[in-house]
Amino acid sequence: MKMLANFFKEDCHFFNYNLTKMLNSFFYFLRRVPLIKRMISEQVYAAYGLKSALGVILTIFSISFSFLKKVLFLIVIVALQIFLSTFVNKGTISDIFSQINPSMLQQGAFLWFVLVVIVYGFYNQFSVLITQKMIKFYTEFSLSAPQFVLGQMFVSVLKSTFFYLLTGVFYGLLANKPLLGLLMPLSYLAGNLLLFVFCRWLYMINFSTVMRRWIGLMATVIFLIIIGSFYYLGWVASLTNLFTSWILLPAWLILTYLSFRAAWNYPKQHEFIQKTIRQSFSFYETTTNDTQKNNQYIGQGLKMQSQLQVNTDEKVSNLKGSEYLNALLFSRYRQVFNKKIRYMLAGFSVVAVFLLVLRLTNVDLGLDEAATVRLLPFLFFVMYFLSFGKQIVQMLFVNCDSSMLYYPFYRESDTILKGFTYRLRRTFQYNSLIILSIFFLFILLQVLNDFYLSWQFFGTLLLLLVALGFLFSFHELFVYYLLQPFTSDMTVSSPAYKVVTWVFYYFAYMNSQVRVTGVLYVIVVSVICLVYVAIGLVVIYRVAPKTFKTKD
Known part of the structure; x- marks a missing residue:
């Protein structure tokens, strides 16, 4: 007892x-x-x-x-x-x-x-x-x-x-x-x-x-x-x-x-x-x-560690400083991104073949320009899932920043800002492939259905896709540099980062449910995206050198 x-x-x-x-x-x-x-x-x-x-x-x-x-x-x-x-x-x-x-x-x-x-x-x-x-x-x-x-x-x-x-x-x-x-x-x-x-x-x-x-x-x-x-x-x-x-x-x-x-x-x-x-x-x-x-915040970056490839790239060798370091990182994970691109292109090809089969079998989709315009808000949700932003941010921290942030020179304002600019440019390059793929699908839809869409529609579509491309290339990097939520043991220490992540997801989802369509929707969303990116760039240049640091 x-x-x-x-x-x-x-x-x-x-x-x-x-x-x-x-x-x-x-x-x-x-x-x-x-x-x-x-x-x-x-x-x-x-x-x-x-x-x-x-x-x-x-x-x-x-x-x-x-x-x-x-x-x-x-x-x-x-x-x-x-x-x-x-x-x-x-x-x-x-x-x-x-x-x-x-x-x-x-x-x-x-x-x-x-x-x-x-x-x-x-x-x-x-x-x-x-x-x-x-x-x-x-x-x-x-x-x-x-x-x-x-x-x-x-x-x-x-x-x-x-x-x-x-x-x-x-x-x-x-x-x-x-x-x-x-x-x-x-x-x-x-x-x-x-x-x-x-x-x-x-x-x-x-x-x-x-x-x-x-x-x-x-x-x-x-x-x-x-x-x-x-x-x-x-x-x-x-x-x-x-x-x-x-x-x-x-x-x-x-x-x-x-x-x-x-x-x-x-x-x-x-x-x-x-x-x-x-x-x-x-x-x-x-x-x-x-x-x-399998962690949604850091899992992709950890999986990419085992896929690193050491290669020689003459374009990278000619660079110096922060630009060389970032270019080397993107070069070594190029095959990982190319693999995602191949899967993405395969998916778009399946959609294209499906549209072609519908045309050859004379299936009438009952499409008109008004019905097609109503599809535009859904592109926000599509870009959210296909964007390279989150994967690139996780790769940057797990395979570079988690180690480099301990060095004083890496936390200098000039280094941080140059690194951010280079990373934003490379992320937009990858997201541009998504923009072009979606744009060509709509062109295919136009060709297969007797050119029923006006050229004003394609101007509106291009404006929306470019604005979304800037938004999804910028947002993940912006939040990452502003909050730097990751710790050395690969966990998320910032509650604000989790809140922002879920709020942004909810905003993307609500765009797929929006009732307002047409040129008004495209102009409003495009202006919001571009203003957000412009203001965010100013904030990054002023605040990131103070917030982009390692967390215990």
Whole structure:
């Protein structure tokens, strides 16, 4: 019992540790928000009275939420039971509400036992994994990793049992079966402890990853067959009567005692914990790399690292200073951009062939100039997804700026401004290929449909595409130089950058939904884009030398 008390003591410290980190992270976030950071000083981290008060509130909220979460699970399962019962009895939707009675609520408790205790309990114990928060806690406080991890496994089951005790009492009153106040927590505790031992035995057989997946798949099939047979054979009511009877109460008590002893005295406890820790480290190492590579903010840049090609380019060799460095970087990743260009051209070719086939098969699209003009706002959204801006920015940071920003000469105003100008020019060159491709598609549409578009339309189209080309070449670089959101460990530290990213995406999406079309739309959007670029260039020249720096 002394060891169990130590488990709860460590869990209390672990809870306070996570609570403190959450509060500090919240204060840190507030101090990163431009308009709020001036109102909050660094002394907020040492405001122990404020932290204690917030800690008490959050603790009460956490306990209440844990209880409500159990109640919510039970409500969902009861609703599922009512639905399945109605379906099996071939009832209608109107019959669902008529089946809400104490008997049906008790059957919901039995379905809870099957789904939560047996099914979820099996998967939870079979796919055991310690959290990264647990790893950081026992590492920072130099605790015994096996003892702490084992303690968390027992404490987690016991805490859930306590919350199901409260849930069972509440639910038993509703279902007119007060006995559920004891049966639910006892069945949950005994079932999880038995699965604790059984799944440890499976875990220690050293199955391969593939074999473990097959075991999980076979378990899913078996569970579905068993649950389906209960309803098909009409056994649910009988099994519910057995589950909620007083006769099983002594059996659950005995089973709880035996399962607790078996779990507590599991013979390969230490080997199991050590294996769990090793596999958890391996899992997080793999998922961290995959997460970074799939990160929308930096993933493309990381993927490009393995595709770098060292080549000799006479045009690059003749350059000097910052221009040479940037030209060399673009030269070494030229094949990556060319690959995207080939895919893009292939996509446009498919669209062109599709238009040609429609013409050859005499399919009437019913196009006129007014209908075609209504397509122009959608080009904003198309350019958003096809633009090279975001990919180039990620390439620049991951493969150049993340290292070079540590050197003083690289942070000089002249170097920053020359680098920005060169990068903007090269980004616009790549985006120009998108502009030309879209423009030629409209020309093809014109030729295949008896030249139904006026030349004023093409002037309007060209103005819009050029304005969008400048916008999407400039925007990502502008935000990057103004906020420089990336850190040396390839994460995003600026909340403002994430907000700007999502706002810009929303703006692009809303352009595809806009109702105003025609020359007015093109003029308004083009003017906004060009004014934004012009003002942004002024801001970059004045502000970027102060903001374009490395982040910790």
